Amino acid sequence: MKKITVLLLLQASLSFSQTTDEQMLKEIYKSALTDSKCYSWLDDLSNKIGSRLSGSVGAEKAVLYTKKELETLGLDKVYLQEVMVPKWVRGEKEIAYLIHGKKKVSFPICALGMSVATPKDGLTANVIEVKSLEELKALGSEKVKGKIIFFNRPMNPEFVETFHAYGSCVDQRSSGAREAGELGASGVIVRSMNLRLDDFPHTGSTNYKDIALDKRIPAAAISTNGAEALSKLLKENPNAKLFFKQSCKQFDDVLSYNVVGEITGKEFPNKIMVVGGHLDSWDLGDGSHDDGAGCVQSMAVLEMFKKLNYKPKNTIRAVLFMNEENGVKGGLKYEELSNKNSENHIFALESDSGGFTPRGFSIDADNTNFDKISNWKSLFEPYLIHIFRKGHTGVDIGPLKSDKIVKVGLQPDSQRYFDYHHAANDTFDAVNKRELELGAASMAALMYLFDQYGLQ
Amino acid sequence: MKKITVLLLLQASLSFSQTTDEQMLKEIYKSALTDSKCYSWLDDLSNKIGSRLSGSVGAEKAVLYTKKELETLGLDKVYLQEVMVPKWVRGEKEIAYLIHGKKKVSFPICALGMSVATPKDGLTANVIEVKSLEELKALGSEKVKGKIIFFNRPMNPEFVETFHAYGSCVDQRSSGAREAGELGASGVIVRSMNLRLDDFPHTGSTNYKDIALDKRIPAAAISTNGAEALSKLLKENPNAKLFFKQSCKQFDDVLSYNVVGEITGKEFPNKIMVVGGHLDSWDLGDGSHDDGAGCVQSMAVLEMFKKLNYKPKNTIRAVLFMNEENGVKGGLKYEELSNKNSENHIFALESDSGGFTPRGFSIDADNTNFDKISNWKSLFEPYLIHIFRKGHTGVDIGPLKSDKIVKVGLQPDSQRYFDYHHAANDTFDAVNKRELELGAASMAALMYLFDQYGLQ
Numbered sequence: 001m002k003k004i005t006v007l008l009l010l011q012a013s014l015s016f017s018q019t020t021d022e023q024m025l026k027e028i029y030k031s032a033l034t035d036s037k038c039y040s041w042l043d044d045l046s047n048k049i050g051s052r053l054s055g056s057v058g059a060e061k062a063v064l065y066t067k068k069e070l071e072t073l074g075l076d077k078v079y080l081q082e083v084m085v086p087k088w089v090r091g092e093k094e095i096a097y098l099i100h101g102k103k104k105v106s107f108p109i110c111a112l113g114m115s116v117a118t119p120k121d122g123l124t125a126n127v128i129e130v131k132s133l134e135e136l137k138a139l140g141s142e143k144v145k146g147k148i149i150f151f152n153r154p155m156n157p158e159f160v161e162t163f164h165a166y167g168s169c170v171d172q173r174s175s176g177a178r179e180a181g182e183l184g185a186s187g188v189i190v191r192s193m194n195l196r197l198d199d200f201p202h203t204g205s206t207n208y209k210d211i212a213l214d215k216r217i218p219a220a221a222i223s224t225n226g227a228e229a230l231s232k233l234l235k236e237n238p239n240a241k242l243f244f245k246q247s248c249k250q251f252d253d254v255l256s257y258n259v260v261g262e263i264t265g266k267e268f269p270n271k272i273m274v275v276g277g278h279l280d281s282w283d284l285g286d287g288s289h290d291d292g293a294g295c296v297q298s299m300a301v302l303e304m305f306k307k308l309n310y311k312p313k314n315t316i317r318a319v320l321f322m323n324e325e326n327g328v329k330g331g332l333k334y335e336e337l338s339n340k341n342s343e344n345h346i347f348a349l350e351s352d353s354g355g356f357t358p359r360g361f362s363i364d365a366d367n368t369n370f371d372k373i374s375n376w377k378s379l380f381e382p383y384l385i386h387i388f389r390k391g392h393t394g395v396d397i398g399p400l401k402s403d404k405i406v407k408v409g410l411q412p413d414s415q416r417y418f419d420y421h422h423a424a425n426d427t428f429d430a431v432n433k434r435e436l437e438l439g440a441a442s443m444a445a446l447m448y449l450f451d452q453y454g455l456q
Numbered sequence: 457m458k459k460i461t462v463l464l465l466l467q468a469s470l471s472f473s474q475t476t477d478e479q480m481l482k483e484i485y486k487s488a489l490t491d492s493k494c495y496s497w498l499d500d501l502s503n504k505i506g507s508r509l510s511g512s513v514g515a516e517k518a519v520l521y522t523k524k525e526l527e528t529l530g531l532d533k534v535y536l537q538e539v540m541v542p543k544w545v546r547g548e549k550e551i552a553y554l555i556h557g558k559k560k561v562s563f564p565i566c567a568l569g570m571s572v573a574t575p576k577d578g579l580t581a582n583v584i585e586v587k588s589l590e591e592l593k594a595l596g597s598e599k600v601k602g603k604i605i606f607f608n609r610p611m612n613p614e615f616v617e618t619f620h621a622y623g624s625c626v627d628q629r630s631s632g633a634r635e636a637g638e639l640g641a642s643g644v645i646v647r648s649m650n651l652r653l654d655d656f657p658h659t660g661s662t663n664y665k666d667i668a669l670d671k672r673i674p675a676a677a678i679s680t681n682g683a684e685a686l687s688k689l690l691k692e693n694p695n696a697k698l699f700f701k702q703s704c705k706q707f708d709d710v711l712s713y714n715v716v717g718e719i720t721g722k723e724f725p726n727k728i729m730v731v732g733g734h735l736d737s738w739d740l741g742d743g744s745h746d747d748g749a750g751c752v753q754s755m756a757v758l759e760m761f762k763k764l765n766y767k768p769k770n771t772i773r774a775v776l777f778m779n780e781e782n783g784v785k786g787g788l789k790y791e792e793l794s795n796k797n798s799e800n801h802i803f804a805l806e807s808d809s810g811g812f813t814p815r816g817f818s819i820d821a822d823n824t825n826f827d828k829i830s831n832w833k834s835l836f837e838p839y840l841i842h843i844f845r846k847g848h849t850g851v852d853i854g855p856l857k858s859d860k861i862v863k864v865g866l867q868p869d870s871q872r873y874f875d876y877h878h879a880a881n882d883t884f885d886a887v888n889k890r891e892l893e894l895g896a897a898s899m900a901a902l903m904y905l906f907d908q909y910g911l912q
Contacts, residue, residue: 386842
């Protein structure tokens with residue numbers, strides 16, 4: 001009899017909780033789709049402020065703007081965290097052309113982030129096209145010396161998930177200049193990380209590691225159409241010389257900030273749940289997908305909790321990280337300060353895969369916590385959130401380490417992400433309001449459930 | 457012992473079949489993403505031919521073009537089915553403005569499909585704004601007489617699935633002119649079926665049913681921004697008169713065609729599995745999403761089967777239906793001919809929800825067949841196809857009736873569909889190549905599995 005009573009009580013409590021959770025998720029999605037500022041925040045960030053490369057005026061304006069907006073939400077705390085960040089400046093518009101017989105055939109290029117400049121009057125050299133770092137190394141220094149290395153391995157369209165195609169291709173951009181430089185090349189041109197054929201060169205960091213400044217060679221991205229055309233011309237005329245010119249420059253590090261807003265937990269103020277994106281962007285577009293979207297979605301999580309009068313058990317903190325693109329200094333500083341202040345992070349959620357329709361979550365947790373979160377799947381079904389899997393979560397929350405922390409990355413639909421990623425067309429008009437809002441709602445819903453049911 | 461042997465054999469056969477199916481789906485998705493013509497077909501349909509309203513030159517060209525392309529695929533049969541279709545022509549660009557004090561404030565409008573024209577010099581009348589057919593009816597004929605009725609109920613953004621928002625709003629467009637006309641109104645303006653605020657009016661059929669031609673009142677759609685502005689101005693000045701003018705015209709029915717291509721089944725040539733979309737489109741954009749996408753995806757199913765040298769058990773037939781938008785004459789004719797020829801349809805799949813990332817399938821089947829198809833879900837997991845549910849499938853395959861037929865509608869992500877639906881911005885650039893191809897692959901994969909494992 002007793003057993004039955006307990007069972008009935010348990011069932012009653014479970015169904016009550018299920019109903020409460022269902023109701024809360026309904027309220028969250030409704031709030032996001034009808035009453036959130038996140039799209040107009042993105043409009044401001046993208047169209048009033050524009051690109052936000054670390055150390056730029058845009059980044060500075062974005063810090064002030066988002067702090068001010070967070071201050072309107074009635075949060076318990078809004079503050080900045082000082083962080084020194086690299087300042088790299090693109091300089092003049094880059095130029096590239098192939099000297100093909102009597103003609104000069106131009107290509108759209110852009111300097112890779114953190115690249116050095118070419119000599120002032122540009123660089124002219126023969127070109128060797130390779131498809132991989134391995135192919136480059138096999139050539140050896142004798143063949144490479146003085147040449148411009150053209151990395152032309154396309155992203156593989158067979159991968160259904162475009163991030164896998166990116167992951168298996170981006171070594172050309174991140175390590176190409178270093179590896180080619182070590183073999184004596186004079187410069188590097190890399191096919192843009194883009195699955196489409198179009199005319200936008202896509203920037204992104206190249207990493208020289210500890211190579212001395214005067215030994216670094218300049219590196220640029222070429223649009224995918226440009227890469228196709230250059231490859232074709234080089235087959236016709238392997239001795240054609242390529243000219244390219246860029247005047248980018250690295251300055252001393254400058255002071256910048258992470259922007260933080262929080263609702264203090266009513267039961268466990270010292271247990272912290274972070275939701276964030278990165279406020280910096282590359283300089284070519286306005287960084288609407290990468291990662292204005294993640295920032296405004298993170299702000300919207302707090303906005304929704306306040307509007308719905310939800311008083312979290314744990315402290316819910318939105319962090320807009322600075323400098324994800326070329327240094328991760330914001331993420332590292334956040335972790336440093338967290339350690340210094342003996343903060344206890346139980347959860348971190350990052351949105352940095354674009355403002356597209358959310359499909360689910362990528363989760364970094366032990367099996368117990370992973371299973372627990374996966375059990376919430378049915379609550380997300382009405383919102384077409386199906387993916388709950390282990391995997392990469394976010395670069396900015398990467399440095400956060402603890403014995404017990406659950407990290408999650410929002411997984412939006414990835415098909416169009418690399419159409420815009422790091423390019424001049426990553427602009428506000430490429431973001432759909434509802435898709436952005438559904439992402440924000442999915443983030444808030446997961447934050448709510450984790451706040452309620454915590455770590456195992 | 458025997459039992460165990462049988463069991464082992466069964467397991468072996470199951471795992472072999474699982475592996476074969478997994479392999480086949482892999483080949484299908486690879487073929488779609490690397491080797492399909494579907495995107496270039498859509499480019500031709502959209503950019504070389506353009507809009508394809510039934511009875512238009514565009515529709516005629518599209519029939520010839522797709523027939524010619526199907527003939528290149530090495531199919532067993534390619535043919536046309538004659539069908540008489542309505543011919544409605546928009547005429548001159550529509551004009552609308554509110555006479556607001558001394559100013560004329562203009563709005564972007566377009567005639568609704570099948571609407572009658574205004575008088576030659578336009579129509580001027582006071583406006584009554586309503587939010588529903590019920591609100592209109594409650595006004596009664598005395599208040600409505602001579603007025604322009606402005607239906608301004610927005611699509612409800614709270615619906616996660618935009619088709620639900622459409623379904624609960626479209627009565628204003630389909631029945632507004634009829635209902636208002638019966639109450640003596642002089643004209644109708646309907647807020648566009650669009651969840652975004654923008655300047656595109658969205659057309660679509662209005663249905664007068666059996667109202668005599670001379671009793672029909674003209675109906676136009678106004679853009680969502682226009683609707684907001686008109687509503688605001690009417691609040692300021694309820695007696696302001698609206699002028700609008702349109703010269704659309706209905707002609708006699710003309711001859712057109714469904715386009716059919718098929719691979720004859722090697723085991724059951726008389727069992728037919730249809731895959732299709734509709735070749736006609738509205739006249740404002742080029743109908744890339746609605747439904748150029750569904751047509752080229754259906755063609756791509758046959759293309760892939762031929763390229764992969766897959767010899768289906770059943771006859772696989774792609775049908776590009778004419779006249780879905782304003783009459784469904786193609787779908788009705790197809791069913792009529794099917795009956796006449798005593799064809800046995802076991803399966804029909806339609807893609808008519810845009811060329812966006814596929815999310816799953818909407819299925820019309822008895823429980824046994826529904827469960828069977830749902831059991832294939834795990835095979836689709838690697839391709840991020842998660843939705844298997846009962847529901848609406850497609851307008852063109854709607855007329856097909858049989859005791860035993862499974863009907864399916866491809867379900868792409870729906871968030872952006874109504875940004876473009878029936879509007880001038882439904883153009884090729886709004887379709888992403890990979891999203892289109894993934895849809896085609898998902899259709900081919902389902903066709904393959906059904907062909908293999910058939911009806912229960």
